[in-house]
Amino acid sequence: MTHAVVDAPTLEHHREAIGIGENAPRMSWIVSRAPHGWRQLRAELELELDGRRRTRTVDGAGSVLVDWPFEPLRSRESATVRVRVWGADGEASPWSPPARVEAGLFEPTDWQAVAIGPAWDEDPESQRRPALLRSEFHLDSPAVSARLYVTAHGLYQAEINGVRVGDDELGPGWTSYGHRIRYYTYDVTDLVREGPNALGAHLADGWFRGRLGFGGGHVNVYGETTALVAQLEVTHADASRTVIATGPEWQAAPSPAQWSGLLEGETYDARDEIPGWSEAGFTGVDWTPVAKRDFDFDRIVAPSGPPVRCTQEIAPLGARRTDDGRVILDFGQNLVGRIRLTVVGHAGETIQVRHAEVVDRTGELCTRPLRGATSTDRYVLRGGVSETWEPRFTIHGFRYAEITGWGDRPVDGGIIARVMHTDMRRTGWFACSDPMLSRLHENVVWSMRGNFVDLPTDCPQRDERLGWTGDIQVFAPTASFLYDCSGVLTSWLRDVAAEQLPDGTVPWYVPTIPGGDQWTPPRPGAGWGDAATLVPWTMFQHFGDVEVLRRQWPSARAWTDLEHRLAGDDHVWDAGYQLGDWLDPTAPPDDPANGLTDPHLVATAYYAHSSAVLAATAAELGRAESDELAERAVQARNGFRGRYRTGPGRLTSDSQAAYAIAIMFGLFDPEEEPAAGQRLAELVREADVHLTTGFLGTPVLLDALTRTGHRDLAVELLWQRSVPSWLYPVTMGATTIWERWDSMLPDGEVNPGEMTSFNHYALGAVADWMHRAIAGIAPAGPGWRGIRFRPGVESGLDSAEAAHETPYGRASIAWSVTGSALEVEVRVPVGAAAVLEHPAGGTEDLPSGLHRRSWRTDARC
Structure with missing residues (x-):
């Protein structure tokens, strides 16, 4: 070449x-x-x-x-x-x-469409039934191109001439509707034709007015009526353009879906289907005029990333029939999506599908962890022929499903689970010679898939499913390695800035919905609010996008200014409610914030860390205040040390989380770090090589041990198999990351705590350490412009490998130990510079290309 x-x-x-x-x-x-x-x-x-x-x-x-x-x-x-x-x-x-x-359409004036909805929605006593909306149009000449632009208050799915438009799901997604609402663009050139045509859409509540959140949930959070905005633009050979848009001439009818809710599930009566409703020449007699809706076109925005799609189909691994005729299915994987049924039966037969992540010790669905999310779908057959159906406007988090009304029909070919999440490009892989560690990593991947459904959520199954800021703050480095999540996070960060309070407070979760006295109105919370500063910095490091720093600067600055004010003259944030090291394993089931570590120590540490990152951001952007902010970071660090340091390498909170956070945030002087690391190692050993950390302490724990010379202990801790540990859930058959270390107890009972999710990615942040310390690949410059390779032979594994699709191309490492020989293969993409650390010490600069090295190693360091 x-x-x-x-x-x-x-x-x-x-x-x-x-x-x-x-x-x-x-x-x-x-x-x-x-x-x-x-x-x-x-x-x-x-x-x-x-x-x-x-x-x-x-x-x-x-x-x-x-x-x-x-x-x-x-x-x-x-x-x-x-x-x-x-x-x-x-x-x-x-x-x-x-x-x-x-x-796309850049200006509000580009839109000729009028927002419309079913008139019956305006009756507050009416049933909240999804609607069908339609209109017909005529094209005098063939189309050279055709584009359909669509958005909704609620969720939509469009059809042209009886054919579904696009393959995306749950459009237009969930944004902070009061500030931003997305529209999507579809190429429908092949769907329109010269002569008569029809355009229609399904419309349902979705996030806009459906039930959201915990404590029974809240409806009508963003509005009391649904609305559709659609604009079809057809370009002809003579460059003329025909525009068909939603307006008062459209008609509406009730959908065959009797009910559809994201938390509740969907009920669909196929006997109410209206054949040909989205085709030209339809003459339905029961259709009614639509009503005009208010809609602010100044809020309309194009998407910054891909939509939600079905990305995989999974057949059940096992089926058990109960004495009363139910079928309980195990799909072998905790997933997010819904079930598609293919069935032949009599008109009026009802098939019900209930969902759960786990079964109890009797084999029945355990739905208690779902709280107020009933997660039940029902399909009423039209009868006579084979029917295929899946819900349109709901999703569930589940591994198990209970089917009622299936009778003695075979399961094979009739029931399939369809996996749904934002259709991000996979960019990161890991494997090693230990099957349990490889399974742990796969669990992390599945938890990310299930919780990146249009925005980064905390859990996909119960009555919550919210964009918790602290969860993605700790998981962002792992997420950015595994998938190109830049578009998702770019959109979500815009909503973080939009919903930030005037004083700089970042809500606990974004978009914000009512959450009871604990969560609304929002209060400043360390580790959670710091997402405004730390997530943009992580994105810059992984994707090389300096613009995200520039765009989020006002939000990040407002948050850290608030921390600075709350810390006061002594630079210690020691007042107000904090979640601290949330859900550490010692915290009582009913009080997840009451753990081993002083929440205000954690708050002050995060204040110092965010201040340092903001100063680095200012320097990267060339802002004049970078020196001033660097001095503030020094003050914040001194505030932490003055209050919480009791001596060289010792802290007032003698906990794993306290030491790990302080070490990784640089709050000890270099000469103190060995003593701090030694005390951290002692605490791990005193816990019989178990962790005692929660959401904020866990992501930095192994790194803190590694940084202070206790890599072997970090590996031993990762390999721990009894509770609490990363591998304990794997021994219990977990296929995703759990919210609690013991979401399921060793005897098979589900943890009695109210917050017991089996799909929660926060504790899966350990995968970032696995990529860097076991496989041995890490970014060493923004956007992977620099790469560090270091084979993790200290892990005691026979082999490990990882690959990442960087902005410059694929970078990878694979190493294996056979006898006394260590074989390493490294790939450096064009445009990146790499350093390979040798097992016996020393480094080697590597240009782009494939490199193979072999060393003798009589001991695994």
Whole structure:
């Protein structure tokens, strides 16, 4: 090979750059093949728009989120872009394949649509039944292209001429509706035709007015009526455009779905189906005029990431029939999604599906942990022919399902679980020679999948499912390795900023909904509110996106300013309610904040940490106040040390969490760290090599042991199999990460605590350490511009491997020990610089390419 090869460029963080909301989208490209050690010196970018081509040259090695060098796009404009690059040899690569980019609707005035909904919604006593909305239109000539732009107060699913539009689910998703509401763009060119056509949509409550949250939940959080906004734009061969939009001429009818709620489930009567309702020429007699709805088009935004989709189908592994005729299914995996039924039966037969994450010791569904989420779907057959159905506007968290009314029908082929989550691109993998550790990592992956349903949630099954700030704050490094979650987090952080209170308080969860006296109105909470500062910094480190720092700066600054005020002159945050090291294993089931560690020690530590990260952010952005903020960080650190340090390497809270947090936040002087690490190691051994940490202490525990010279103890702690430990749930058959270390007790009983989820990613933050310390791959510069490799032979494993799709391409490491030989294979992507740490000491700089090394090792260090 004599030249470089460039993949098609990408735009911003989009996998599908149609209907994007950026008029000057940044471009990224990957040099997928190049001579050994090749580096980019310059690139040429080409834009083809309206039949004209223009090029711009960009000097330097930059290939990640490079500023758009052309004129800004206008609404609806469609173009293609491609790239070629030069290296030091002066030879140009071939042009990359083209990437298509299409602008969405940038201005409120681009919308001709009127928001509409079923008139019966306006009666507060009416049943909250989903609706069908429809209209017909005529095209005088064929379509060259057609785009459908849709959003809703509630959830929608569109159809054109009897065919479903798109394959996304739960659109337009959940945002802070009072500030931002997404719309989606669909290419429907193949669905419209010359002559008569019909456009229709299903419309249901969803997050907008459906039941949300704990304590029985709340309805009508954002409004009392549902609404649809749809605009179909058809372009013809003569460049003329026909626009069909929602308006007063549309009609509505009740959906065959009698009821649909995200927490409750869906009831659907197929006998009420209306054949042909979304086709031209339909003549239904019971349709009623729609009502106009208020809708603020200034709030409408394009998505920054992919939608929710079905990403996998899973057949049940086992089925048990009960004496009373029920069928209890085990899908072998705790997942998030819903069940699809295929059945033949008589009209009026009802099949009911109940969901649960676990079964009790008698084999019955254990639904107590679901609290107020009934999670029950019902399907009433129309009869006579094979029928296939799945709920449209609900999802459940479950491994087990109880089917009532199935009779003696075979399960195989008739029942399937469909896995649903935001359709992020997988970017990280890990495996090792220990099956239990590999299963633990797989559990982390599944918990991320189940809790990234349009936003990062705490749990997907019970009456909560909220975007808890503290959970994603600790999990963001792991999430950013496993999946390209940049689009999800970019959107969610915008809502964090939008819902932040004027004094800087960040809500416990975003979007905010009523949550009782404990959670509303929001109060400042350390570790949770710090997501405003720490999640953007994590995204910068993993995705190389400095713009996220710039955009979130006001939010991060407001939060840390609030911490600074609350800490007062002595720089100690010692007042107010705190969650502390939430759910440490010593905390009582009914009081998860009452653990071993002083919550105000944790709060002050986070104040110091966020202050330091904000100062680093200011420096990265070149802000004038960076020196001032660096001094504030020093004051915050001194405040912590003055109050909570009792001597060299000792703290007032003599707990694992206290030492781990203080070590990893740099709150000990370098000469004190060995003593602090020694005390942390002693506490771990005093607990018989068990952890005693919760949500905030756990993610830093193994790193703190490793940093202070106790790597072997960190490995031993990870391998612990009795409760509390990471592997205890694996020994109990877990397929996701649990909220509590003992969500299920050793005797098979479910923990009696109210907060007992079996799918909760926070404690799965350990996977970040596994990637770095066991496999041995870590970012060493923003966006993986630098990479550190260090094979984790101290783990005692025979082999381990990890790979990550960095913004520059795939980086990977695989190592194995056979006898006294250590074999290592490392891949460095083009554009990144890497360092390989040798087992016996010393380092080696590695250029791009594949590298193999072999060492003798008579002992595993």
